[in-house]
Amino acid sequence: MGNKALKYIPGYYPYRIDEDGKVFASHPITGFPVLVKEQKNRTVNIRREGKKTRIKVAELYRRAFNKLLPED
Secondary structure, X not given: OOOOOOEEEOXXXXXXXXXXXXXXXXXXXXXXXXXXXXXXOOEEEEEEOOEEEEEEHHHHHHHHHOOOOOOO
8 A cells, every 4th residue: 555645534423534545434333444346337335324335446536636537
């Protein structure tokens, strides 16, 4: 992971994103950030209020950094 800064995503509290568009979640026991597996269509599965929701990485990046991903 290196020295990349992780930024919390507004509205998706335990999830964080870095500048490269990789989404991380806190490990339930240790609390360290763990990479969330990305689906083939650039989406990730996020748990909100006990339900699994699929959301685009570009939307999470836009919420966190207020700009588009370089690929978009």
